[in-house]
Amino acid sequence: MSMNDPVAVIGAGPVGLAAAVQLIQRGLPVKVYEAGAGIATNLKDWGHVRVFTPWRYCVDQAARKRLEESGWTMPEPEAFPTADELIARYLEPLARLPELSSSIETSARVVGVSRWGxxxxxxxxxxxxxxxxxxxxxxxxxxxxxxxVIDASGTWQTPNPLGAGGVPAEGEAEFADKIAYGIPDILGRDRTLYAGRTTLVVGSGHSAANALLDLDRLAALEPGTAFVWATRGTDLVRIYSGGDLDQLPARGELGSDVRELAESGRTKLVTGFATLAIRSSNGRLTVEGQTKDGLQKLGPFDRIIAATGQRPDLSLTRELRLDLDPWLEGVKALGPLIDPNEHSCGDVPPHGHRELGHPEPDFYTVGVKSYGRAPTFLLLTGYEQVRSVAAALAGDMAAADAVQLMLPETGVCTVPQSIIRATAAGCCGGPAPSEADACCVADAEAKAAGKGGCGCGVAA
Structure with missing residues (x-):
């Protein structure tokens, strides 16, 4: 192996560009590959959406230093950018820096990674x-x-299907032209597709919340606009979030608004609905699903929004030796900490190159892809990940291992009652790592009661 070979960074989104800054800062040659025609293609797809993290949480500190040295001015730290503003006011100026611009290649899709021979x-x-x-x-x-290789390619381009079994529902491919995955621009470029029509929104995360609230705004402006909300689960604590307890107020407000929408009756909410098939009748769609009471049909609809999350593209790294969580498909070390089957708060302790590495030496999975199918990632996590990884690749193991990560709490934390009963009593006494979720619950309950808390964890 030649030491003149660059470190390859896959993806020129916020975390990929932050990785490039960290590598260049340490004197390592870097090459950034971006599949889209410009940087941050995934963000552009939902550019109209205002993120729930203020600017101070959106900008990597090493990147900020480089930009300010070039005359750039940090936007108002407490303001909330849209994804388009994040690109225009931060990522594009960053990518134009001479030390970065020569290292970025757009319209260059990495379709496979292996070892030579x-x-x-x-x-x-x-x-x-x-x-x-x-x-x-x-x-x-x-x-x-x-x-x-640092894989920061994300998961946005590989959405989960509507089918509740993880495979496309019957008819999903046939009617793909009437299905939008992610967060369509309902009040902007896609307005004519939804105005005066009836839409089904499937999903229970923040993408679903954004789509539902936009449809509600559209319904107030365009007669005949209607929508139904269906979720596979029955516990909506993650989307309703922590309200006033959330340290990201915009995230708490998003959850509170969508809860009010559901409880107001302005949309019909169907929980416990596992999508099985999509049928067509007279040019409109009917959706069939399994519920606790048996088969149920919803519809008819003109459009469907599948806000069902994303999954990593594992075909990219098939010939590498990766250690992945068996069901989340993120890095194995993070799996138990972010598993949505176990808890909603997404507590993630500080982690870096050791957790993000694999049996394949010098290959790291970072950013939202490190979380696999889990939905609780924040940019702050990715920025600290790549700082640690870059330090490790430069041989500065002291810096690489000195990982610090303080994330804003969600105000929400749920775990199985059996764990709570077993461990909450000893919360402030310092439970074992496997019991941290119970501590988080006791912590949240104490804070809600105005009694302070144990400070046992932070949410992702």
Whole structure:
């Protein structure tokens, strides 16, 4: 392996660009690959959405320092940008810095990562072989070398299907032209698709909340606009969030607003609905699903919004030796800490290169992709991840291991009652890591009662 080979960063979003800044700051050559025609393509897809984290949580500190040295001015720290504003006022100026601009290649999709001359089975001299990146460009396919790889490609381009079993529902592919995945621009470019029509929104996360509130605003302006909300689960604590207890007020407000919408009757809410099939009748769609009471049909609808989350693209790294959580498909070390089956608060202690690495030396999964299918990621987490990884690649293990991460609390924390009963009594006495969720619950309950708390964790 040549030390002149760059560190490859896959993805030129906020975390990928922060990784590039950290690497350049440490004198390491870097190459950033972005599949889209410009930087931060995934963010542009939902550019109209105002994020619930203020500017002070959206900007990486190392990147901020570089930008301010070039004359850039930090936006109002407590203001809340849209994704488009995040790109225009922060990421694009960052990408234009001379030390970064020459390292970024757009319209360059990495479709595979391996080792030169070695599939995942071969062990001999594996670490000595450089990585091989298969890159798809407008000119064709080429193969590049890298000494290390940081995968910050995200998950936005691989949405979960409507089908509750993790596979497309019957008819989902057939009627794809009437289904939007993610957060369509209901009040802007997509307005004509939803005005005066009836829409089904499926999902129980923040993407669903944004779509529902936009449809509610549209219904107030456009006669005949109606919508129904369906969720697979029955516990909506994660989307309703912590209200006034949430240290990100905009996140708390989003949850409170969508709760008020559901309770007001302005939309019909159907919980415990597992989508099985989509049918068409007279040009409109009917959705069939399984509920605790048996099969149920919803509709008819003109459009469907699938706000069902995303999943990582694992085909990219099939020939690498990765250690992934078996159901979340994120890095294995984080899986038990962010598993939505166990708790909603997403407590994540400080973590860095050791947790984000794999049996494949010098390969790291960072950003939202490190969380796999879990929905609780914040940019602050990604920025600290890449700071640690860059330090490790530079050989500064003291800095790499000195990981610090303080995230704003959600004000929400739920875990199985059996865990709460077993451990909450000893909350402030310092429970074992496996019992941290119960401590979080006791902490949240204490704060809600105005009694302070144990300070046992922070939410992602």
């Amino acid at each position: 070695a599939d995942k089975v071969l062990s001999k001299d594996r670490k000595a072989r450089p990585f091989m990146l298969v890159v798809e460009t407008e000119e064709g396919i080429r193969r590049d070398s890298a000494r290390a």
